[in-house]
Amino acid sequence: VKERRAIVLPVLGELILTGGRPILAIALAMIAGAFLIIAYGKNPIEAYAAMLEGAIGSKAALANTGVRTAPLLIGGLAIAFGFKAGLLNVGVEGQIYAGGAAAAAVGITPLPVPGWLHVTLAIVAGFIGGALWGVIPALLKAYRGVSEIVITLMLNYVGIQFASLLVHEPSPLALKDSFFPQSPNILPAARLPILIKGTSLHAGLIIGLILAILIYLALRYTPFGFRTKMTGQNPEAARYAGINVKKQIIIVMLISAGLGGLVGTGEVLGLKWALYDYFAVGLGYDSIAVALMANTNPLGVILSSVFFGALRAGAGKMQVAVGIETPIAQVIQAIAVLFVIAIGFGERVRIANQVKKQELEQEAVAHGG
Amino acid sequence: MLAGAGGLFTERVGIFNIGIEGAMLIGAMAAIWGSLVTGNIILATLFAMLIGGLVALLHAYLTITRRADQIVSGAAINLFALGITNLLNAPLYAGFEYRPRVEAFPIIAPEALQEIPFIGPILFAQPVIVWVAFAIPLVLAWVLYRTSWGLNIRAVGDHPHAVATAGISVVRLKYAGVIMSGLFAGLGGAALSLADIGLFAPNMTAGRGFAVLAAFVVGKWNPILVAGAAIMFGAAQAFQLRGQTLGLAIPYQLFVMLPYLLTIAALAGLVGRTVAPKTVGKKYDPETI
Numbered sequence: 001v002k003e004r005r006a007i008v009l010p011v012l013g014e015l016i017l018t019g020g021r022p023i024l025a026i027a028l029a030m031i032a033g034a035f036l037i038i039a040y041g042k043n044p045i046e047a048y049a050a051m052l053e054g055a056i057g058s059k060a061a062l063a064n065t066g067v068r069t070a071p072l073l074i075g076g077l078a079i080a081f082g083f084k085a086g087l088l089n090v091g092v093e094g095q096i097y098a099g100g101a102a103a104a105a106v107g108i109t110p111l112p113v114p115g116w117l118h119v120t121l122a123i124v125a126g127f128i129g130g131a132l133w134g135v136i137p138a139l140l141k142a143y144r145g146v147s148e149i150v151i152t153l154m155l156n157y158v159g160i161q162f163a164s165l166l167v168h169e170p171s172p173l174a175l176k177d178s179f180f181p182q183s184p185n186i187l188p189a190a191r192l193p194i195l196i197k198g199t200s201l202h203a204g205l206i207i208g209l210i211l212a213i214l215i216y217l218a219l220r221y222t223p224f225g226f227r228t229k230m231t232g233q234n235p236e237a238a239r240y241a242g243i244n245v246k247k248q249i250i251i252v253m254l255i256s257a258g259l260g261g262l263v264g265t266g267e268v269l270g271l272k273w274a275l276y277d278y279f280a281v282g283l284g285y286d287s288i289a290v291a292l293m294a295n296t297n298p299l300g301v302i303l304s305s306v307f308f309g310a311l312r313a314g315a316g317k318m319q320v321a322v323g324i325e326t327p328i329a330q331v332i333q334a335i336a337v338l339f340v341i342a343i344g345f346g347e348r349v350r351i352a353n354q355v356k357k358q359e360l361e362q363e364a365v366a367h368g369g
Numbered sequence: 370m371l372a373g374a375g376g377l378f379t380e381r382v383g384i385f386n387i388g389i390e391g392a393m394l395i396g397a398m399a400a401i402w403g404s405l406v407t408g409n410i411i412l413a414t415l416f417a418m419l420i421g422g423l424v425a426l427l428h429a430y431l432t433i434t435r436r437a438d439q440i441v442s443g444a445a446i447n448l449f450a451l452g453i454t455n456l457l458n459a460p461l462y463a464g465f466e467y468r469p470r471v472e473a474f475p476i477i478a479p480e481a482l483q484e485i486p487f488i489g490p491i492l493f494a495q496p497v498i499v500w501v502a503f504a505i506p507l508v509l510a511w512v513l514y515r516t517s518w519g520l521n522i523r524a525v526g527d528h529p530h531a532v533a534t535a536g537i538s539v540v541r542l543k544y545a546g547v548i549m550s551g552l553f554a555g556l557g558g559a560a561l562s563l564a565d566i567g568l569f570a571p572n573m574t575a576g577r578g579f580a581v582l583a584a585f586v587v588g589k590w591n592p593i594l595v596a597g598a599a600i601m602f603g604a605a606q607a608f609q610l611r612g613q614t615l616g617l618a619i620p621y622q623l624f625v626m627l628p629y630l631l632t633i634a635a636l637a638g639l640v641g642r643t644v645a646p647k648t649v650g651k652k653y654d655p656e657t658i
Binding site: 090136144149154161288289328334337 | 451626
């Protein structure tokens, strides 16, 4: 029996671990969510049907899903990309505000340039704004070995408060005598184009999709991608191979933070059309969940962000139709992530066993020779 | 917030717990619920600690037994806490026609201190939980530095293999440390919801759990110093509220940023030297050395 298990389990495990793991986790989370809905005194089938309708049931629903997917997609990419170099960027939450503020600053300024150039400049500004937020953790990690996790986490609050400072008078970015603290509206020329007329679906989604493909290709086929992955997997070996690990850490951290800035840029230029304080609460932390669900694969991030986006979009419909409040989406999302990491254990044990087996073999060879 | 300082036990055993925020939030709600059901504030507080401990147990299971990434697990727990408390906020008060204010912690104002002119009534008339919060770091410091269990806890964070060699269960100590952090996070949550307002508000912890993590760094992982740092952070937040009403020339946002900037400076080595427990954030595998 033991032998049969030894053959069946790895094969089964392989299947579950590659593509199946997140799907299994989502299924389990949906089941857990169903119990929660029952506890709430509602019919889970009705509730999920309403959710599905709200996510993909109409043109407006699809657009809504797209709007919610865009920031999660870019944010998930920011974290997934950093992860490849062994960096955990927990600072997307703050980079959103830094990038959003920089994009807004360019977006509200009248420039004597054509519209496409104005919006491009605003996007670039947003990327740079986010990247600036990555400078401190990048340098501290590369030269002092200080964990980027705590630094990026602390910078979140600095970013959030910084943006709040900018939209309150007497800041030059604040709209005068406004009821809500906000910046003046983004000029029409600097707004991201709307993809479907009559909805708020904007080009941020396209930007995210292009970035996902670019990052996937860069990691897989370019020397830069190879250096990044080497730095993440084995910095010692990378150093011996002649890779400038410090430089690589700095570049990757800056790009990851810049992508974090683009999340805020998309929201400001595409959806809100002005800078507000606290305009995107929790998106940065959600992005960690998105990246993890995709096992930090850039193309996988597309799928997981669509799933999370659909969940959020559908929850609104569910609230109206069945009367379950929207935070159910957060709960299902969190449970799905918890299941993913709980299931992930098997994979690590498998890898550890492989490494041990190899070591034993090497030892045997060494002794035999 | 002060009580959250007890959470540093988790980092002492080498587990990074950003889920403290979530445990505090759930604790805050549990305290209100416990108070509504039992009408007894001590039971309500204990219930909040129990729930906080359970949340931490989940984190411990995922990160220690399942060896999941500690940040990811913590982030998921925070998301879960935010969602579940938002979801349960309305049913919490179901059956009541209006939102009852539950009994809050009684205010204790020692007579002798009241007689200090001016600052006496302002500084020394505090809900009982605040006085408890001042006592806790002292007790925890004693446990950590003066008991053999505390020695083990400290050792696990720095040299887990040495502890294992001494025949002591590393896993059990790690669990204990993480659960301690949950208990005190729950207590911190109770302090938040049961002190003066007696209500639960969505996301009422508003980043305090992360501020606790910052306090660890600034307080150099010593319970008393961490408590001192937490008081300073709390003062910065209190000042933020005052500053807004006073219409000060200095924007309040700068005060809110200050603790975090200080933490970064401390980590960068600009303000003294901070040494984290060596294995914080790392997975413990009994078979690798």
